[in-house]
Amino acid sequence: MSAIRLLVLGAVRQHGRAHGYQVRNDLEYWGAHEWSNAKPGSIYHALKQMAKQGLLLAHEIAPSTAGGPPRVEYEITEKGTEEYFTLLREYLTAYDQRPDVLTAALGFMVDLERAEALELLQERVRGIEGWRKAVTEYYTPEDGPGRLGHIGEIMNFWVDSADSGARWTRGLIERIRGGAYTFAGEGEPFVGVLEEGQENPYATGRPHWGDAH
Numbered sequence: 259m260s261a262i263r264l265l266v267l268g269a270v271r272q273h274g275r276a277h278g279y280q281v282r283n284d285l286e287y288w289g290a291h292e293w294s295n296a297k298p299g300s301i302y303h304a305l306k307q308m309a310k311q312g313l314l315l316a317h318e319i320a321p322s323t324a325g326g327p328p329r330v331e332y333e334i335t336e337k338g339t340e341e342y343f344t345l346l347r348e349y350l351t352a353y354d355q356r357p358d359v360l361t362a363a364l365g366f367m368v369d370l371e372r373a374e375a376l377e378l379l380q381e382r383v384r385g386i387e388g389w390r391k392a393v394t395e396y397y398t399p400e401d402g403p404g405r406l407g408h409i410g411e412i413m414n415f416w417v418d419s420a421d422s423g424a425r426w427t428r429g430l431i432e433r434i435r436g437g438a439y440t441f442a443g444e445g446e447p448f449v450g451v452l453e454e455g456q457e458n459p460y461a462t463g464r465p466h467w468g469d470a471h
Contacts, residue, residue: 261294261362264349266304267334267342268366270314272449275333277319278302288365294358305332313338346370350378353385353423368448372434372441379431386424390417 269284270276276284282301290296309316315335318328334342347370349363367375393413406413440447 261290261349261356261358262296262300262304263308264342264345264362264366265290265294265296266301266308267313267338267345268362268369270305270332271334271339271342271369275317275331277329277331278305281305281332290358290362293361305330308338313341342366343369347374347378350375351381351385353382353389353420368439368441370441371443375441376431376434379427379434383424383427383431386420386427390420390424393417 265285266281269281272284273280278301282298285291285296285301305314308314309332312335314332317331317333319331346363346366349359350367352359370378394417434441
């Protein structure tokens with residue numbers, strides 16, 4: 259699993275149409291360059307690849323300000339929307355992947371209806387609990403890792419991480435049940451993208467050749 263596809267599709271979808279620099283700016287605004295593989299090169303590559311795959315539609319709108327190829331705006335297609343929601347649902351329930359996968363899904367979970375988001379998060383908890391039960395048939399954390407030598411610390415870390423992940427997810431479920439956030443069909447959503455020309459206080463400021471396209 260890779261967070262970059264969901265992040266890029268979601269950012270384009272929130273804008274309606276967006277050029278590559280807007281997508282990069284949004285992802286840096288969310289700090290995605292710190293907690294995922296959403297670096298400039300990966301973002302621009304993902305945009306081009308998903309356009310080739312029919313997930314995005316590329317519109318050439320104006321000559322590049324740098325004198326290169328025309329600037330391109332991207333728009334999500336019906337196929338891209340289907341892929342977006344497939345990834346979103348999958349990443350909300352995935353308990354055995356890198357943290358950036360869940361983090362990306364959390365940024366877009368309000369695109370789902372509240373009831374579905376709750377069910378997916380409950381599925382995530384069930385998955386964590388099932389994994390823990392299977393593992394602890396052979397390894398019991400309460401005994402401590404010492405009987406396996408320092409290697410026991412590996413499983414000790416993963417079991418502790420699973421417990422923490424389940425506890426955090428249950429807390430999120432309770433907050434959502436209590437009415438937190440505006441989900442699909444409930445009204446005006448929170449705007450998490452920057453307007454054209456709006457200053458990004460978290461921008462890295464590092465130029466990339468793709469910014470001008």
